[in-house]
């Protein structure tokens with residue numbers, strides 16, 4: 038039986054889990070579900086969002102100056 042330690046993503050406490058189980062279960066400390074893969078960071082989501090954000094900003098600026106009043 039192989040054991041693995043997974044650090045909880047929510048409270049950073051180490052959880053020893055059984056590798057042969059399909060369901061790795063919840064954190065012993067806070068009860069949140071444990072995942073072996075870290076979720077997508079907030080930074081990379083922000084990086085993907087930024088070009089879209091600037092496109093909207095530029096579009097708004099163009100509209101402010103272009104639209105007749």
Ligand SMILES: [Zn+2]
Nearest residue numbers: 045048064067
């Ligand atoms: Zn936890």
